[in-house]
Amino acid sequence: MSRHIPDINRxxxxxxxxxxxxxxxxxxIEQARRASRKGERKEAGVRRKxxxxxxxxxxxRLRGAHFPIKTREQLVSELGxxxxxxxxRGGPAMSSExxxxxCFAEKNHFFAPGEVHHAVDISSWARTTTKSFNGAIFPxxxxxxxxxxxxxxxxxGVTIGELAGSIKYPLxxxxxxxxxxxxxxxxxKG
Numbered sequence: 001m002s003r004h005i006p007d008i009n010r011x012x013x014x015x016x017x018x019x020x021x022x023x024x025x026x027x028x029i030e031q032a033r034r035a036s037r038k039g040e041r042k043e044a045g046v047r048r049k050x051x052x053x054x055x056x057x058x059x060x061r062l063r064g065a066h067f068p069i070k071t072r073e074q075l076v077s078e079l080g081x082x083x084x085x086x087x088x089r090g091g092p093a094m095s096s097e098x099x100x101x102x103c104f105a106e107k108n109h110f111f112a113p114g115e116v117h118h119a120v121d122i123s124s125w126a127r128t129t130t131k132s133f134n135g136a137i138f139p140x141x142x143x144x145x146x147x148x149x150x151x152x153x154x155x156x157g158v159t160i161g162e163l164a165g166s167i168k169y170p171l172x173x174x175x176x177x178x179x180x181x182x183x184x185x186x187x188x189k190g
Contacts, residue, residue, distance in 0.1 A: 167184055
């Protein structure tokens with residue numbers, strides 16, 4: 001004869017094990033799916049209140065954002081959504097997707113608006129330089145072409161136009177230009 005122990009006397013863990021053993025498999029699978037979807041929604045920030053996004057610059061749009069930002073999609077939504085043009089101080093306007101791509105090329109997560117802005121600054125001037133000189137004929141023998149193409153771009157608060165005069169010419173490639181700009185900026189920094 002088997003002895004039946006009432007549920008009242010069982011420990012909580014025994015009740016859970018008993019429920020798992022007696023519940024049909026398809027119900028357990030559906031419960032697991034719901035739990036994982038709930039976790040995904042929570043991770044994606046679906047439950048957060050929508051906020052009003054103001055301003056045309058990256059810093060303005062990230063003021064009041066929900067940090068930490070861990071995914072590109074989350075950064076894009078904090079900047080205003082897909083296809084939204086956002087300006088970078090000292091640089092060109094770019095789509096929110098392009099800004100997110102540049103940021104996540106530098107770091108995997110962001111805890112403050114300053115970190116996002118810094119990541120954009122670091123990658124921005126080098127990529128802008130590379131794009132601007134795509135198809136250019138090298139060697140470049142003077143600062144005129146550099147000034148025309150990227151003279152307005154800033155590196156740590158100094159425009160490339162200011163640094164172009166201190167670079168040694170001729171420039172044989174874009175990487176040579178970027179290396180010389182980095183060295184010139186370090187010299188100017190002191």
